[in-house]
Amino acid sequence: MRKTVVRVVTLLGGLFFVLEFMLPAELRRPGAEQPYFTNPLSPWLNLATDLVIVLGTMAFLLGPINLVRSHLGNLFRGQRGAVESAVFLLFLVLGLGLAGLKEFPDLKRGLGLAAADSALQSGYNLLFYGLINAFGATSMALLAFYLVSAAYRSFRFQSLEAGVMMITAVVVLLGLVPLGTFLTGWLPTEFQLPTWAAWIFAVPNSAVQRAVVIGAFAGAFAAGLRLWLGVGQKTE
Amino acid sequence: MRLLARLHRIDRRWLYVATLVLMLVPFILPLTLPAGHVARTTRAAFELIDSCPPDKVVIIDSSWDAGSQAENRAQLEAVVAHLCRRRIKFVVTSLGVTALGPDFARDIIRPLAERAGYEYGRDWVQLGFVQGVAGALGPLIDRFCRDLWGLYPRDVHNTPVEELPLMQAVRRGADAHAFCCFTYAPAYEWISFANAQYGLRLVFGCMTIMCPAYYPYIDSGQLAGMLVGNVGAAEYEALNGVAGRGTRLGVPAAFGNCAIIIAAVLGNIGLWAERRGRRAAA
Amino acid sequence: MTDPPVIWLAAFVTVVVFSYALKDNYVYRLVQHATLGATVGVTVVVTWKQVLLPRWWAPIWAAWQGTVVDPLTGQPDHRGLLWLLALLPGLLWYFQLSKRWFWLSTLITGLFVGTAAGLAFKNQILLIMPQLAASIKPLNPFVRPDPALTYGPAWPEPGTPAAWAAALNNALFLAALLATLFYFFFSVRTDHRVLQAPRRFGRLAIMVCLGAMFGSTVMTRMAYLLDRLMFLSHDWWEGQVVPLLRFFPGG
Numbered sequence: 001m002r003k004t005v006v007r008v009v010t011l012l013g014g015l016f017f018v019l020e021f022m023l024p025a026e027l028r029r030p031g032a033e034q035p036y037f038t039n040p041l042s043p044w045l046n047l048a049t050d051l052v053i054v055l056g057t058m059a060f061l062l063g064p065i066n067l068v069r070s071h072l073g074n075l076f077r078g079q080r081g082a083v084e085s086a087v088f089l090l091f092l093v094l095g096l097g098l099a100g101l102k103e104f105p106d107l108k109r110g111l112g113l114a115a116a117d118s119a120l121q122s123g124y125n126l127l128f129y130g131l132i133n134a135f136g137a138t139s140m141a142l143l144a145f146y147l148v149s150a151a152y153r154s155f156r157f158q159s160l161e162a163g164v165m166m167i168t169a170v171v172v173l174l175g176l177v178p179l180g181t182f183l184t185g186w187l188p189t190e191f192q193l194p195t196w197a198a199w200i201f202a203v204p205n206s207a208v209q210r211a212v213v214i215g216a217f218a219g220a221f222a223a224g225l226r227l228w229l230g231v232g233q234k235t236e
Numbered sequence: 237m238r239l240l241a242r243l244h245r246i247d248r249r250w251l252y253v254a255t256l257v258l259m260l261v262p263f264i265l266p267l268t269l270p271a272g273h274v275a276r277t278t279r280a281a282f283e284l285i286d287s288c289p290p291d292k293v294v295i296i297d298s299s300w301d302a303g304s305q306a307e308n309r310a311q312l313e314a315v316v317a318h319l320c321r322r323r324i325k326f327v328v329t330s331l332g333v334t335a336l337g338p339d340f341a342r343d344i345i346r347p348l349a350e351r352a353g354y355e356y357g358r359d360w361v362q363l364g365f366v367q368g369v370a371g372a373l374g375p376l377i378d379r380f381c382r383d384l385w386g387l388y389p390r391d392v393h394n395t396p397v398e399e400l401p402l403m404q405a406v407r408r409g410a411d412a413h414a415f416c417c418f419t420y421a422p423a424y425e426w427i428s429f430a431n432a433q434y435g436l437r438l439v440f441g442c443m444t445i446m447c448p449a450y451y452p453y454i455d456s457g458q459l460a461g462m463l464v465g466n467v468g469a470a471e472y473e474a475l476n477g478v479a480g481r482g483t484r485l486g487v488p489a490a491f492g493n494c495a496i497i498i499a500a501v502l503g504n505i506g507l508w509a510e511r512r513g514r515r516a517a518a
Numbered sequence: 519m520t521d522p523p524v525i526w527l528a529a530f531v532t533v534v535v536f537s538y539a540l541k542d543n544y545v546y547r548l549v550q551h552a553t554l555g556a557t558v559g560v561t562v563v564v565t566w567k568q569v570l571l572p573r574w575w576a577p578i579w580a581a582w583q584g585t586v587v588d589p590l591t592g593q594p595d596h597r598g599l600l601w602l603l604a605l606l607p608g609l610l611w612y613f614q615l616s617k618r619w620f621w622l623s624t625l626i627t628g629l630f631v632g633t634a635a636g637l638a639f640k641n642q643i644l645l646i647m648p649q650l651a652a653s654i655k656p657l658n659p660f661v662r663p664d665p666a667l668t669y670g671p672a673w674p675e676p677g678t679p680a681a682w683a684a685a686l687n688n689a690l691f692l693a694a695l696l697a698t699l700f701y702f703f704f705s706v707r708t709d710h711r712v713l714q715a716p717r718r719f720g721r722l723a724i725m726v727c728l729g730a731m732f733g734s735t736v737m738t739r740m741a742y743l744l745d746r747l748m749f750l751s752h753d754w755w756e757g758q759v760v761p762l763l764r765f766f767p768g769g
Contacts, residue, residue: 002621010628014636017375021640046386049375051604052633054574055626057367058608060565064558065615087548088555095559103567122521127556128339130527135553136302137746138535144492144743145252145539147736152251152499156507161725168729169736170497176444176467176737178269179490185270194273199687200730201451202276207691208727210452210649211698217646220638228635252539259743263751276671306745307738335564367569372630374637390572428644444737448730456652458645465734466741485744492740 007230014228016041016048068092091127098124172197244506255495262488269487277454278471281439281461284414285318292413293406294319294326298341299333299419304443305340308418310469310481311441312344315416318476320352325402327361327412329388332368332376333419338392357400364392368423377429381410381436410434414460421446427458441468522758529754532746577601653695655688694723 019041026035071085101108102124108114157163174180175197184192225231261267288294296315300308319326328345330337342362354360366387368376379387385397385407397403406412409430417426418441430436437460440450444465453459463472466489469482531549538546580586581598588595607629613622656663659681662673674680700713701720 002624006621006624006628009625010632010635013629013632014634015632017633017636018639045375046379046383049379049387050573052372052375052630053367053569054601054604055608056372056630057565057569057573058604059611060562060570062611062614064562065612067554067558069615081547084547084551088551091552091555092559093555095556096563097559099560099563103563122523125521125524126527128336128560129521130524131531131549131553132336132557132560133302133305134528134531134749135535135549136557137305137742137749138532140303140306140739140742141746142535142539144739145255147739148251148255148495148499149248151496151736152246152248152503155500155503157504161721164722165725165729165732166500168726169732172730172733173493173497173736175273176464176733177490177493178486179493181273182269192273197733198273198275200726201448202455203687203691204694204723204726205448205730206451206455207694208698208723209449210455210653211695211702213452213649214646215699215702217642221642224635224638224642228632249540255743256536259740259747260751263747306741309745335561335568338568365564365568367565372633372637374641424645425641428641432644432648444734444741445731445739446734448727448734452649452652456648458648465737466744467737485741485748488744488747489737489740492744493736496736496740 010230011228016044018228020045064092091131094123095127098127168200172200175200242506243502244510246502246506251499255492255499258495259488259491262491267487269490274471274474275464275468277462277464278468279461279475280454281416281463281468282318282472282475284437284439284460285315285324285416286322288322288324288413291405292411293402294324295329295406295409295412295415296326296341297329297331297415297417297419297422298345299330299337299417301334301336301340303334304420307443307465307469308420308441309340309344310466310485311463311472312341312418313348313480314463314469314472314476314482315418315441316345316348317478317480318472320348320354321476321478323352325359325405327363327402327406329363329380330365331380332366332373332423335365335367338362338364342392357395358402361397361400361402362392363388363397364390373423373425374429377423377425378433381430381434382408384409410436412436414439416441418442422450427453431458439463520753520757525753525758529750529758532750536746574601574604653692655692657685657689657692659685693719698723 020039023039023041024037025039025042027037028035068089071088073079074085075082075089098120101111101113101120108117108120113120155166157166171193174183175193175195180193180197189195285294296312298308298312300312316326318324328338328341330341345360345362349356349360356362366376376387385403388397390396391400409415414437415426415430416439417423420443422440422442426438426440431438438458439461440459441463442450442465444467447462447464450459450462454462463469466482466485469480470486471482473480473483531553534546534549537543577586577598578601581596581601584594584596586595586598587593607626610622610626613619656668656673660676662676665672674684697716697720699720700716701724
């Protein structure tokens with residue numbers, strides 16, 4: 001029974017947008033001023049969009065609640081990582097407070113903190129630019145080191161296919177940076193590395209990517225239809 | 237041969253240190269390399285934006301944060317510098333990716349706009365962030381094109397859009413001369429909803445890692461142009477005649493790529509030498 | 519952002535995160551948890567302020583206060599209060615936190631899965647149909663194709679070497695496209711002698727594509743590292759450390 005209800009809800013969820021797309025915007029007899037059919041679902045598209053946004057966003061506390069539960073549990077049970085959990089909770093409160101006071105000036109005035117505006121802004125800047133921005137950007141930067149390590153350990157010239165892949169990668173790597181022009185700038189334009197790199201992206205890469213996309217389209221279409229109609233799922 | 241075989245067993249931490257040292261070299265020594273090639277995708281993006289008539293605006297969607305600022309920042313700087321030089325008016329949005337997008341965008345755009353003498357509300361407007369739901373960006377983009385005022389009733393400073401002079405010319409996203417999306421990987425729904433239904437001309441500014449996937453859409457004309465990472469930003473700056481962050485990162489990027497090539501070569505030499513040594517021992 | 523405390527803190531955090539590449543350490547874990555907490559806090563506030571407040575709460579409050587007027591009747595319009603009903607499906611998300619009532623959250627999840635599946639039809643059809651059309655490329659170097667049916671740069675003068683190059687590129691494109699589609703076609707047996715060549719060609723084309731993707735990946739990862747090195751060298755070292763060193767004798 002429950003799964004049937006979920007399947008019906010899934011079907012209804014997709015039905016509006018499928019019908020809105022499939023039905024014509026309007027149908028008009030030749031020479032007629034007024035259409036004899038207009039898409040009845042189009043006027044509701046704005047409301048449907050707003051609903052999708054609002055309902056989707058309402059889940060925004062799910063992640064934070066899970067994290068707070070987990071870290072509070074760590075803290076109160078005195079488990080390993082309790083100090084880290086305390087730091088998380090402290091900075092969560094700090095983030096909520098500083099961002100809240102920045103985004104809601106009325107709240108700042110209500111709490112009598114209007115005079116501390118400059119200090120609060122500095123605190124927010126420290127948190128946002130000094131901590132969040134720096135950590136996020138540097139975490140991604142670590143990937144460069146791991147890539148060097150991966151290239152060193154696994155990029156092996158062991159077959160024709162691997163060799164083709166390596167040579168292509170080298171042409172792209174040198175062609176996309178000024179080094180390619182420096183090394184081959186003395187050659188005619190057709191034989192310079194940047195030209196070859198551009199050709200690789202525009203012709204073979206484009207062809208293969210399109211083939212994959214077309215193949216995936218067929219699969220995604222079938223999978224989407226199955227998901228939407230609940231076909232092939234186990235019944236209770 | 238034994239020395240060569242040891243190349244196969246270098247501790248990864250020495251590789252990390254060597255990479256760091258190699259990539260610090262261009263920041264210490266003033267090296268330059270010739271700029272040259274401008275990709276067709278970058279030139280197409282530049283010419284599209286450059287051809288904006290005085291009564292039209294360009295819409296920029298800046299949906300990046302710390303996770304992709306490494307390349308999106310230079311792209312946004314290059315395009316906004318171009319817009320300001322040509323006195324083209326623009327509207328900035330942040331649709332569906334990150335709630336921190338408007339803050340990052342404002343830090344880049346506001347100084348450039350102020351230096352160019354742009355007045356907020358008349359020459360440029362920032363509309364802020366709208367939450368998107370993964371897999372359901374389509375209706376959002378559809379509404380963006382049909383009814384921009386409805387999607388963004390207020391700007392990022394909470395001013396009603398009807399009170400902003402520039403917004404009188406942009407009631408629908410589809411009315412824009414061009415739409416530029418700067419994010420890690422611009423959503424395909426821009427192509428299927430904005431371009432296919434409303435004919436909005438699209439320029440994507442994406443991370444280099446994502447660019448191979450968008451080339452089929454350049455080939456089919458669904459995408460008008462594309463800035464490929466920092467390289468695209470450097471090429472755009474060259475076309476605009478103003479060197480910026482993208483150009484400054486060209487030589488260091490070359491060193492970085494060399495680090496990968498050297499690592500792959502060392503690994504292959506080491507493996508070859510080790511196998512040869514084992515065969516000789518056997 | 520040029521505030522000295524911000525730059526010093528960012529430099530400290532950058533070095534701490536780099537230290538993780540050598541070995542996981544306690545300071546890194548503390549900074550990691552601090553960042554996670556701060557990010558969650560800021561994101562919650564910004565999401566409420568930029569999405570739910572204007573789109574959900576503001577219409578409810580305005581309808582409650584009677585500040586919205588129906589243009590047809592001139593009377594206060596209380597229809598905004600209907601947005602309160604969105605709480606019913608919206609709160610279903612939070613039943614994921616309960617083992618016993620978890621199944622209620624599958625209703626809202628199912629709604630969004632259905633919505634995404636329904637939207638995927640429109641998205642995929644509008645995305646892929648032009649791709650199929652654009653795959654039909656001109657192959658004759660002696661004939662100028664209809665400009666309305668082609669994309670990209672203008673076709674060169676027919677019969678010239680440039681036209682031959684363009685035709686060859688298109689032929690190669692088509693061959694790679696068909697060979698790749700053929701390579702991934704698992705529904706029929708392809709181990710016949712005659713079918714080996716197209717399979718091999720398809721595999722080589724895929725390898726070229728993978729090489730291009732690897733090169734692109736390297737560019738992006740290196741860009742991340744360069745961004746931080748640029749910050750450390752320009753904003754921190756030249757902007758903060760060097761001026762400080764000038765205060766010391768010999769600086």
